Amino acid sequence: MRRKIPSTIALAVFEAAARQGSFARAANEVCLTESAVSRQIATLETYLGVKLFTRVRKQVILNDAGRLYLKNIARNLSDIEAHTAALMTHKGVGGVLELAVIPTFANRWLLPRLRDFRARHPDIILNLSERPLPFSFDETNFDAALNFDHPSWTNVVKVDLFDEELVPIVSPRYFDTLRLNAPADLTRFPLLHKSTRPEAWKHWFEITGVSDFTPVPGMHFELYGMVIEAARAGLGAGLVPKVYVQDEVERNDLVVPFDLPLKHEKRYCLVYPERKKDSELVQVFRNWVVSIEAEFVVGVK
Structure with a gap:
């Protein structure tokens, strides 16, 4: 089935115009003419069947629908950009692992140990995002999470770490x-x-x-x-x-x-969706976390 996804060029132009609050400034950012930006926005609005900007005289103002759409797509565009840059940099070798973390746990336990992970796996880029509470992997682009064990984790593989x-x-x-x-x-x-x-x-x-x-x-x-x-x-x-x-x-x-x-x-654990259980990237990170956790537990006894 064909995906209902508008032109990525139109999406990028819309994001720039919404963020800049001006078609003229967006045109300068994306290296197009102002009229070209206007046409891309009009094409996107026609595709969506929804107006994203309110035209007031010579000004354009992001409306409620536009603000909602911007909120929903901005992060996805950033993710596409990051994954594209990573692929171009590494020429398809290795990959990018998106990890959700508890903020203080990441700062205090994970980050001081990540130099070891990078030394062992320089071809893997690990991106960290804050998620203090359990969530549904189906609604995100995360590959795994370091969080607490909780009954609300469903359809996941859980690897216990330490209490x-x-x-x-x-x-x-x-x-x-x-x-x-x-x-x-x-x-x-x-x-x-x-x-x-x-x-x-x-x-x-x-x-x-x-x-x-x-x-x-x-x-x-x-x-x-x-x-x-x-x-x-x-x-x-x-x-x-x-x-x-x-x-x-x-x-x-x-x-x-x-x-x-x-x-x-509470008990810290690594969790990842069942659909990722055969992912080489996830398994590499899992094996590393388990080895580091074992060293840590021995060290604090």
């Missing part, structure tokens, strides 16, 4: 950590929270035997990376995945006063 372990952190620069003799001593600190894990501190105190206390009011943050930076700045005590703060602890920027982790809250 999340939350530990308390404080800054030795702002607090006298030598006076922290028991977990209950942390109840005197402002407690820094991750917004989506508001009960984490309560659970941690429970497993350490502290059940009756009135917490000092503390700040809430969307990302663990923010909690870590707030702890470094002396704003209180954070409760964060141990894997995220190894470097800071080694540099003594942060201290784990009690290495009593809150375990099994």
Whole structure:
């Protein structure tokens, strides 16, 4: 069946005109005349059966339909451009792997190890995009994801990595950590929270035997990376995945006063759609992640 896809030239011209807010500026960007840009837009509108711009005197203004269409196609055009550039650069050798990641996990665990992946597989380009929650691969162009295990992952292959372990952190620069003799001593600190894990501190105190206390009011943050930076700045005590703060602890920027982790809250995993199980690129990345994870687990024991 023939695909209902308009001319890519018309799409590129539309994207430029919508982004620039002007046919004249778009013409300069795509190296066409203004009248040629106008014709391409008119051809696209005829194909779609929808007006994308409102003409007001000599001005053109993107309308609601145009804004929606721009939002939906802009990323796809960027993906086509990136894949084309990668293919031209590598002459068909290797490939491009699109990976969805949890932002802080990517920054704190994955990125510091990617030099090893590039050294082993220089012909593979790995593109990372932020996706903190599970999603449907059928609605994206992702090849795989590094995320948490969750029942909403369907029609996927899951490769378990390691459990999340939350530990308390404080800054030795702002607090006298030598006076922290028991977990209950942390109840005197402002407690820094991750917004989506508001009960984490309560659970941690429970497993350490502290059940009756009135917490000092503390700040809430969307990302663990923010909690870590707030702890470094002396704003209180954070409760964060141990894997995220190894470097800071080694540099003594942060201290784990009690290495009593809150375990099994979540499990990190690599997931990819079942249709990708025979993909050579996905299998190369899978094998690398599993090998790196094994080295990491041994290293933190």
